[in-house]
Amino acid sequence: MPYDPRMNYDPNRKLTDGDVMDLKPEGWWGDAGKLYRDFAFPNFMAGMRFALQVAEQAEARGHHPDIHVHYHYVRVNFFTHDAGGVTQLDLDAARAVNELAQGKA
Template identity: 35%
Template structure:
């Protein structure tokens, strides 16, 4: 999988509200009403990540979920990261 350059990453980020490019990854965070809601969304994301065979780095503290996406095999951001980011956005949107 080919690493995307900064121009292409920034262009694609225009379609993903709340995501940013830092280092070799895409980053975002979400806040939910409570831990149960956050964990429920994490479970849905986990099933999608497994289906795509691409897994996020994430942390969860109570109602906040922080996500980083990077294609470690390639050493940076690739199309796989944007595909999963769009799927995550769809999951978040359907949870609201």
């Protein structure tokens, strides 16, 4: 979302459900105030390696998702607890995870 000085831009501000649906990165979904995506892998260890990469990236960003490993797929959930919903920080982190999954990060 571009900066708009009229809005007092705050990346920690909870976004509306409509904003989340309009701005979510490719492959991501918004549900119950969370942003999530499932990533499929050929086997358990490939999914675990990806989950570890997501964790390392999150630690470097200082914004941590919930990561769920289910045999051959990994679900990544973003939610800003302090804001009580999805914020711009979550959208940015989701885009970074997409780049990681595409091998660009």
